Amino acid sequence: MFTQTDYSGTRTEQYSMLGKQLDALLTGETNRIANLSNAAALLNQFLERINWAGFYLMEDGELVLGPFQGLPACVRIQVGRGVCGTAVSEKKTMLVKDVHQFPGHIACDAASRSEIVIPLIKDGEVIGVLDIDSPELSRFTEEDQKGLEAFTEILLNHL
Structure with a gap:
């Protein structure tokens, strides 16, 4: 069973602890939706100063909303469109300091100002x-x- 841990130490040490918690939480579970749901919940509990954390999953050539924590979100995103679609088309992490400066940004939540997509x-x-x-x-x-x-x-080791 998951118990909240004190995330002390350096940021690197905190992320290491988060990874260990994720691995322990998902070990033995094979259901993809359950594992993604718990991963989103764990991130929402760990990360400060965020307003959305979750997953989009590839389905029929586009991204479709998956498990998340936050306000309702866009349901479908085309590959190559917005930050999420660009991360897919370029197969790389997108670290965006100001989403309003990102060409083609899709504003699902007007309050969002920065974003990371992996x-x-x-x-x-x-x-x-x-x-x-x-x-x-x-x-x-x-x-x-x-x-x-x-x-x-x-996470990918458990999907």
Whole structure:
């Protein structure tokens, strides 16, 4: 059973603890939706100053809303469109300090000002993305990117 942990230490140590918690939480469970749901809930509890954390999953050539924590969101996103679609088409993490400066940004929540999107790549194929939004400009750092990319690698082992 999951119990909340004190996230003390450096940010790198905190992300390491988060990864261990995710692994323990998902070990033994094979249901993809359950695992994505718990991963979104864990991120929402761990990350401060965010207003949305969740997943979009590839389905019939487009991203479709998956498990998340936050306000209702856009349901479908075309590959190549917005931050999420660009992460899929480029197969790389998108760290956006100001979403209003990102060409073609899709504003699901007008309060969002910065965003990080990490593609979920399994066997060389993008199966979805992790999307996290914040109401603060420049909320996400390269340290967050490294920690969240490590988080998604652990998650992918359970999908």
